[in-house]
Amino acid sequence: MRVLFLVLILLIVSFISLFVGNQAIAPSRVFGMDEIQFLVFTVSRIPRTLALLLSGAGIAVAGFIMQQIAQNKFVSPTTAGSLDAAKLGILVGLLWFPHLGLIQKILLSLLFCFAAGVAFILLIKRLKIKNVILIPLIGIMFGSILSAIATFFAIKYNIVQNVEGWLIGDFSGVLQGQYETIYLIFPVVIVTYILANQFTLIGMGENFSKNLGLNYNTYMFLGLLCVSLTVSVTVVTVGTIPFLGLIVPNVVRIYKGDNLKKVLPLTAWFGAVFLVVSDILGRIIIAPYEIPIGLMVGMLGGLIFFLLLMRINK
Amino acid sequence: MISFENIKKSYGERVILKDISAKIHKGKITALIGTNGAGKSTLLSIISRLIQKDGGKVSIYEKELSKYKNNELAKRLSILRQANQIDMKLTVRELVAFGRFPYSQGRLTKADNEIIDRAIDFSELSEYEHAYIDELSGGQRQRAFLAMVIAQDTEFILLDEPLNNLDLKHSIQMMKTLRKMVDELGKTIVIVIHEINFASHFADYIIAMKDAKIKYHLPTHEFITKNKLKEIFGIEFDIIEHNKKKICNYFNN
Numbered sequence: 001m002r003v004l005f006l007v008l009i010l011l012i013v014s015f016i017s018l019f020v021g022n023q024a025i026a027p028s029r030v031f032g033m034d035e036i037q038f039l040v041f042t043v044s045r046i047p048r049t050l051a052l053l054l055s056g057a058g059i060a061v062a063g064f065i066m067q068q069i070a071q072n073k074f075v076s077p078t079t080a081g082s083l084d085a086a087k088l089g090i091l092v093g094l095l096w097f098p099h100l101g102l103i104q105k106i107l108l109s110l111l112f113c114f115a116a117g118v119a120f121i122l123l124i125k126r127l128k129i130k131n132v133i134l135i136p137l138i139g140i141m142f143g144s145i146l147s148a149i150a151t152f153f154a155i156k157y158n159i160v161q162n163v164e165g166w167l168i169g170d171f172s173g174v175l176q177g178q179y180e181t182i183y184l185i186f187p188v189v190i191v192t193y194i195l196a197n198q199f200t201l202i203g204m205g206e207n208f209s210k211n212l213g214l215n216y217n218t219y220m221f222l223g224l225l226c227v228s229l230t231v232s233v234t235v236v237t238v239g240t241i242p243f244l245g246l247i248v249p250n251v252v253r254i255y256k257g258d259n260l261k262k263v264l265p266l267t268a269w270f271g272a273v274f275l276v277v278s279d280i281l282g283r284i285i286i287a288p289y290e291i292p293i294g295l296m297v298g299m300l301g302g303l304i305f306f307l308l309l310m311r312i313n314k
Numbered sequence: 315m316i317s318f319e320n321i322k323k324s325y326g327e328r329v330i331l332k333d334i335s336a337k338i339h340k341g342k343i344t345a346l347i348g349t350n351g352a353g354k355s356t357l358l359s360i361i362s363r364l365i366q367k368d369g370g371k372v373s374i375y376e377k378e379l380s381k382y383k384n385n386e387l388a389k390r391l392s393i394l395r396q397a398n399q400i401d402m403k404l405t406v407r408e409l410v411a412f413g414r415f416p417y418s419q420g421r422l423t424k425a426d427n428e429i430i431d432r433a434i435d436f437s438e439l440s441e442y443e444h445a446y447i448d449e450l451s452g453g454q455r456q457r458a459f460l461a462m463v464i465a466q467d468t469e470f471i472l473l474d475e476p477l478n479n480l481d482l483k484h485s486i487q488m489m490k491t492l493r494k495m496v497d498e499l500g501k502t503i504v505i506v507i508h509e510i511n512f513a514s515h516f517a518d519y520i521i522a523m524k525d526a527k528i529k530y531h532l533p534t535h536e537f538i539t540k541n542k543l544k545e546i547f548g549i550e551f552d553i554i555e556h557n558k559k560k561i562c563n564y565f566n567n
Contacts, residue, residue: 071401197420201412204400207364212466213388213416257403257446261420 006269010053013276017049020283043176051174051182052279053272055234055241058185060271061192061264062230063245064252065223068203068260069121073253074136076245077231081143083242085109085116086228086235088150095157102181106236113228116146121224169239169294171279182237188226189268196261199223203258241275242294247301248274251308274301315340316361316391316470316502321370323356330356332526334370338470338504343496345513345534346506348523349547354506355395357523358472361504362393374470388416392463393472406450406458407443410434413465430465436491437461452479460488464495471495473505477512485509489516510547510562514538522546538562 018041019027025037025045033041063076070080077083089112093105100108120142124135154160174182192199198219201209209216234241248271256263278296285291316338323331330353338344346354359365361372363379372379374390382390392413410433414426422430434440437457447455456479463471473492477485493516495501507513513520513534520537522530524546530537538560543551552563 073401197412197415200402200404201415203402204412207359207393207395208400210364210384211362211388211393212412213383213385215384253403257405257408259404259408262408 006266010269010273013273013280014049014053017052017276017280018045020280021045044174047176047179048171048174048279049276051179051238052171052276054182054185055238056244056272056275057189057268058230058271059234059241059244060248060267060274061189062227064249064260064264064267065192065199066117066227066245067249068199068258069220069223069227070124070135071203071205072124072132072135073250074132074246075139076243076249077227078240078242078246079136079143080120080139081116081146082113082227082231083235083240084143084146084150085112086232087240088112088146089232090236091150091153091159094159094162095153102178102236106181106184106232109232109236110228113232114224116142117224117228118221121220168292169234169241169297171238171293172290174238179237181233184233185230188229189264192226193261193264195219195222196264200258200260203260238293240294241297243301244271244275244297247297247305251304254308315376316372316374316504318361318372319370321357321360321372322368323353323360323365324368329526331360331367334526334528336521336528336531338502339519340502341496341500342518343492343503343505343516344519344521345517346504346521346523347508347510347513347546352523353526354523355474358393358474358504358506359395362391362472363387364393364395385416388466388468390468391470391472392466392468393474394459394463394476395474401448403446403448405444405446406434406439406461409447409458410461410465413462413467416466429467433461433465436464438487453481453484456480457484457488460491469500469502471501471503473503475506475508477507477509485512492516510538510543510564514560514562535560 015027019025021040025033025041029037059077066075066077066080066082067073086109089109090105092112093100093108097104097108120139123142124138127135127138151160154162198214201212201214202216202219202223206216249267252263252267252270256266275293275297278300279293281300282291282293282296317336319335321331321334334357346358348354356365360367374382379387407430410430411422411426413433414422414430418426434443437460439454439457439461442450442454447458450458456476460476476488480488489512492503492505496503505517507517517534520530520532520534521528522537522542529546530542538553540551540553543562547564549564550566552566554561554563
């Protein structure tokens with residue numbers, strides 16, 4: 001019953017997303033669209049909605065895994081340098097290998113993202129001070145350093161504007177023929193679900209995992225690989241969407257706990273719905289212009305998070 | 315049967331364990347005692363392969379620890395460390411279910427579920443089964459972790475100060491539970507304990523550590539004497555015998 005309700009909400013918001021935009025297409029006219037409407041619908045609306053659903057689900061799940069691996073609830077791709085590393089990867093590709101296709105670009109940014117993830121995890125595991133707030137702060141600093149390196153090269157080669165462009169997630173550019181790589185998120189989420197128990201154990205720490213016979217390092221790297229793949233695919237295809245990976249898992253956790261096997265579907269669902277709703281609002285509020293998705297997610301998410309914290313502290 | 319030979323461990327200049335050897339008696343409770351920093355927890359962590367040793371070897375049934383597969387070892391040996399600073403929101407049942415991980419990799423069978431039920435019952439946590447562990451009291455949480463170890467169903471169980479956070483009643487309950495596990499289920503338990511009277515009352519053997527070495531490894535009644543206790547802890551003891559068990563009074567100096 002509850003599952004049905006959640007699926008229904010997902011369908012409704014996806015449906016709305018298909019019919020909101022500059023080019024008015026009434027739902028009643030789906031089978032009677034003129035040529036332009038049909039083109040907009042298939043080339044833009046459907047890809048956009050699918051991309052929103054997949055990135056939302058993927059980033060939320062990636063955030064969850066990241067938090068388990070770091071054993072810190074405030075770590076996410078945004079606060080661990082992953083986004084900046086992916087960006088740096090694309091920049092390197094653009095500067096030194098200008099003829100790379102989309103897949104190669106993703107691989108390159110995956111490489112950077114993964115390396116940064118490993119470096120960050122090794123760094124915080126070595127840290128003597130296990131302060132909850134300190135670790136994401138270190139992550140943000142780490143990200144800023146990576147970002148500074150990227151900016152340095154961007155200025156040197158005069159492509160600052162391009163680089164800044166990736167910073168802002170934007171789904172209006174998601175068009176048929178250019179976004180299909182986002183489907184890679186789907187297998188990642190499936191793999192995550194299969195390995196959910198292992199990732200939960202990772203969140204219990206190295207000793208705990210070892211006691212239960214889990215090969216800690218293997219699964220930690222697998223987890224980082226899943227996160228890196230999701231992050232690099234979304235950064236290359238739609239740009240960065242900050243805070244989604246931080247807010248969604250934490251909201252779900254407050255109600256449903258940390259057992260990934262149990263909460264992964266809900267996390268993915270919430271991530272997807274949240275991103276679609278943010279995007280719809282972004283399209284409506286100042287139509288015919290659009291508010292960037294990153295801004296919408298930040299505002300809505302911040303608000304939700306704040307309200308939740310207030311409620312918990314009561 | 316666990317044995318260890320010539321175990322060495324130091325952190326930089328600081329020697330934690332100096333050439334330590336012993337054989338743990340099968341089907342018994344062995345209490346590991348000693349002052350803070352005597353190396354008890356380190357020894358326990360080395361036996362359970364949580365930290366690397368600098369030298370020596372640990373074997374279970376004459377087979378060296380490193381020759382076991384992670385998963386195989388997890389079915390034979392479990393460890394519960396002190397101060398489980400696990401900041402995870404899991405229900406008691408979910409936590410206990412992870413005890414079955416070495417067997418089922420998370421896909422629980424009917425048999426697994428029965429074992430989980432029994433472990434929860436055994437630890438008297440049935441009414442909290444679906445409560446989140448971060449909402450329980452320290453003692454209840456401690457018992458939940460013990461229930462997980464029970465569900466892991468290993469022959470050898472190592473416990474690092476399991477009485478931390480427990481009030482008197484639950485400390486006694488915990489020790490009785492451990493006693494039952496040894497007497498009825500044939501487990502072998504090694505336990506780090508601070509309160510000497512718990513060791514005196516419930517343990518079969520005592521390993522007393524001092525200055526990075528094992529000073530005594532004796533049956534409990536032989537170890538509990540004024541002189542030996544004073545040697546280990548550096549304070550005066552009065553030994554009172556009651557119902558054939560020795561009680562140590564250390565409040566008179």
